[in-house]
Amino acid sequence: DVQMTQFPSSLSASLGDRVTISCRASEMFGDSLAWYQQRPGKVPTLLIYAVSRLQQGVSSRFSGAGSVTEFTLTISSLQPEDAATYYCQKYNIVPLTFGGGTKVEI
């Protein structure tokens, strides 16, 4: 099964900073790669799907990129509401697998 490894596991950044989170797959699986945001005590929400497509209603400060086995989520200018844990996920082909998460502190 494909394993998803995120790094770093946590980071601290300042308002307005550009932040990049990485997700590495143990093998190729196509472009069914999503990113979710989970604010403290809240339900996860979909940010990005198909590697780089922004979910409707999500701020354009978020962007996704990557291919093969290396993927990234970038927040262009960090805002207070971006304090959260971010998860990558391989979907469509089972088992559906999440990365371990990256906690972003401001």
Added chain:
Amino acid sequence: EEQLVQSGAEVKKSGESLRISCEGSGDGDTFELFWVSWVRQMPGKGLEWIGHIKPSDSQVRYSPSFEGHVTISVDKSLNTVYLQWGSLQASDNGIYYCAREPSYPTLNGYFNDAFDLWGQGTLVTVSS
């Protein structure tokens, strides 16, 4: 507005059985065009995929980590998906989310998209 509404928090003892639910509500065919996944989040930990079901024909697929320990089922007449345990363990503590996967027919079967709608979560507490 489409929603996934989950059943309330549960407190159980090790060895007891439990079934929690996830009801699709709102406009549109919440279940006919989707699969529904269950996701576990243990206290202070990340997200783990348990398995999913296609409500239209009850196809089920499980993560190897959970297969044999939980059962996913559906009642189409109630637009409700279930996750159940025959014998709970302390390691089953956590929040359980249901989530919707849009599904599109393809030449080779189906393409399941990312989780675009989540339930509010059900807290399961198991004491020994």
